[in-house]
Structures are given as structure tokens and as C-alpha cells.
Amino acid sequence: MELQALKAQCRVIRRDIISMLAGAGSGHPGGSLSAVEILAALYGYKMNVDAANPSMPERDRFVLSKGHAAPALYAVLANNGFFDKEEYTRLRKMGGMLQGHPDKNKCPGVDASTGSLGQGVSVAVGMALGIKTMHGNQHVYTLLGDGESQEGMVWEALMAAAHYKLDNLTVIFDWNGLQIDGRNDDVMSLGDFPAKLRAFGLDLIEVQDGNDLEQVIAALDEPACPGKPRCILCHTVKGKGVSFMENQAGWHGKAPKAEEAAIALKELED
Numbered sequence: 001m002e003l004q005a006l007k008a009q010c011r012v013i014r015r016d017i018i019s020m021l022a023g024a025g026s027g028h029p030g031g032s033l034s035a036v037e038i039l040a041a042l043y044g045y046k047m048n049v050d051a052a053n054p055s056m057p058e059r060d061r062f063v064l065s066k067g068h069a070a071p072a073l074y075a076v077l078a079n080n081g082f083f084d085k086e087e088y089t090r091l092r093k094m095g096g097m098l099q100g101h102p103d104k105n106k107c108p109g110v111d112a113s114t115g116s117l118g119q120g121v122s123v124a125v126g127m128a129l130g131i132k133t134m135h136g137n138q139h140v141y142t143l144l145g146d147g148e149s150q151e152g153m154v155w156e157a158l159m160a161a162a163h164y165k166l167d168n169l170t171v172i173f174d175w176n177g178l179q180i181d182g183r184n185d186d187v188m189s190l191g192d193f194p195a196k197l198r199a200f201g202l203d204l205i206e207v208q209d210g211n212d213l214e215q216v217i218a219a220l221d222e223p224a225c226p227g228k229p230r231c232i233l234c235h236t237v238k239g240k241g242v243s244f245m246e247n248q249a250g251w252h253g254k255a256p257k258a259e260e261a262a263i264a265l266k267e268l269e270d
Contacts, residue, residue: 001044007213009079010040014241015268016075016088020098022261024091027100030251031145032072034176034211034236039076041216042141051081054108060138061127063112065120066145066174067101068253074098074107082109118151120144121171125157128169128229143172147179150188155200161229162201170220170230171202174210176238178249194233202231210234241268 001009013036021027043049047060064073071091078085083097090096097106101115111127114120124142131138144154161169181187190196197204203225207215219232238252239245242264256264 003213003217006040006044009044010036010213011241011268013040013072013075013079015265016078016085017071018242018256018261018264018268020071020074020088020091021255022258023089024093025255026092027071027255028068028253029071029242029245029256030178030238030248030253031066031174031176032069033240033242033245034238035066035069035072035143035174036076036240037211037213037216038143038172038174038234038236039072041213041220043076043080045217046220047141048138049080049109051077051109054082058136058138061111061124061131061140063120063124063127063140063142064102064110064114065124065142066117066148067114067120069143069145069174070098070100070102073102073110077107077109080109083107117145117148118153121154121157122160124169124171125161125164125166128161128166129164131168132164132166137168139168139170140166141170141172143174145179146173146175146177146184146190146193147187149173149190149193150184158197158200158202158229158231165227166229167224167227170232172232172234174236175233176236178238178247178252180249180252182249197231197233201228203228204231204233207232207234210236211240243267 091098102110104110128140245251
């Protein structure tokens with residue numbers, strides 16, 4: 001997809017996220033909005049996927065480790081033709097395919113059921129290792145939150161990725177600086193995070209504005225480093241695009257009410 005079309009799609013995706021969450025009355029807007037450009041670039045530009053054949057064996061894989069950002073993934077999938085937007089009305093409803101966290105058995109385009117924070121990167125490592133073992137050419141991408149990165153199993157998985165030389169794996173961090181209880185540095189500081197990632201053997205790229213499509217695409221297009229898993233650290237804004245949600249931890253897991261949604265949607269029109 002061309003860059004300008006992808007930028008326009010990001011605005012639509014943000015509107016879809018707000019509408020979905022307002023309709024459901026629950027969910028996670030902050031970390032969904034911060035991840036829009038990352039997900040849009042993956043599905044609309046980088047990954048080898050086919051909405052008409054979402055289970056094709058030769059497809060690239062994606063694991064949303066920060067599963068609570070499911071509304072962003074659903075909006076990206078719908079806007080790329082994986083399913084009809086009518087499904088939005090059944091978000092978080094019994095029997096609906098769009099559950100509060102992604103379910104690979106219900107939703108086309110979802111490669112892994114996620115939600116328990118920290119586990120997604122292990123799933124992605126397993127996928128990448130399996131593809132290597134089978135001599136496949138598919139690439140595996142996973143997206144984590146920064147608060148999630150306080151989980152010890154994340155670091156075990158990264159250590160395994162480096163040990164097995166998984167250069168068919170890209171680990172992306174949505175680094176917006178906030179989690180459900182406040183600032184990451186106040187809850188549990190991760191210290192010099194880039195230095196730790198490099199020390200664990202990852203080929204690190206930092207994106208200073210992870211809500212800038214050109215910067216995200218440039219990072220995704222960086223040539224692979226043979227024998228090393230790639231890590232892209234994207235500095236983003238929680239609640240990006242909606243002024244009263246931006247950089248506010250309180251919007252981590254609170255759906256907008258009707259009047260708040262109306263204000264947000266108006267902002268996203270302009």
C-alpha cells in the first residue's frame with residue numbers, strides 16, 4: 001500500500017478503535033492507539049499475508065503479545081479485508097469472534113491466542129524456531145508493550161531467540177512509557193532498556209517516533225543481520241491521536257463514554 005493511503009488508513013483505524021470500544025463499553029484504548037502505525041505498516045506494507053487465504057502456509061506470522069491491544073489488531077485486519085466491519089458490533093460479546101483478547105480459533109488473520117502478558121514472545125520464538133527447523137522462508141513478528149517487558153519470561157524468550165540465531169524473528173516494543181498503574185519507571189523501572197536488549201544478543205533498531213509511518217517502515221526495511229533476531233524499539237504515545245487520552249495512564253483500560261467518543265471521533269476527522 002502507498003504511504004499516503006497507509007496514513008489515511010491509520011486515521012480510519014483510530015476511528016474504528018474508538019467506535020468499537022464505545023460500543024462495547026469496555027476495553028483498552030491507550031495501548032491500542034499507540035500501536036496503530038506499527039500494525040498498519042506490518043499488515044499494509046511489510047508482511048506476506050493474504051486476506052483471501054489467511055491460513056496459507058507460506059504467510060508471515062504475527063503475534064500480538066500485548067493482547068489487550070486487540071481493538072487495534074481487529075481494526076487493521078478489517079481494513080485489510082480479513083473480515084467485515086459489521087463484526088465490530090460484537091466486540092467482547094458472547095459468541096462474537098472479536099473477543100477482548102485475540103482468539104486464533106475465532107478470528108481470521110490471528111495466528112496466536114494471546115492475553116497473558118509476557119507469553120507472546122515465547123510463542124513467536126517457537127514459531128520462528130519451527131520455521132527454521134523446516135527450512136521455511138516465513139518471517140515472524142511480535143509486538144510487546146513496555147510494561148509487559150517487566151515479565152521475566154520475556155527475557156528468557158529473548159535469550160532463547162539469540163541462542164538459536166533466529167534471524168527470521170522481529171520483536172517490536174510499543175514503548176509508550178505508561179502501564180495500567182502509571183509510569184513504567186515508577187512501577188518497575190527497566191533501566192537502560194536498549195543496552196539490555198543489545199546485551200541479550202538482539203540486533204536493535206530504535207525508532208524515535210513510532211507513530212511516524214515513515215520511521216516505522218524504514219526500520220522494518222533495514223537489512224537483516226544474519227544469525228541475530230531483530231528488535232525494533234518504537235517510542236510511541238499512549239492514546240495517540242485523541243488529545244484527552246494522550247499520555248494518560250487512566251485510559252489504559254477504560255472505554256470512552258458516548259460523549260467522549262463523539263469528541264474523539266471529531267478530532268480524528270480533521
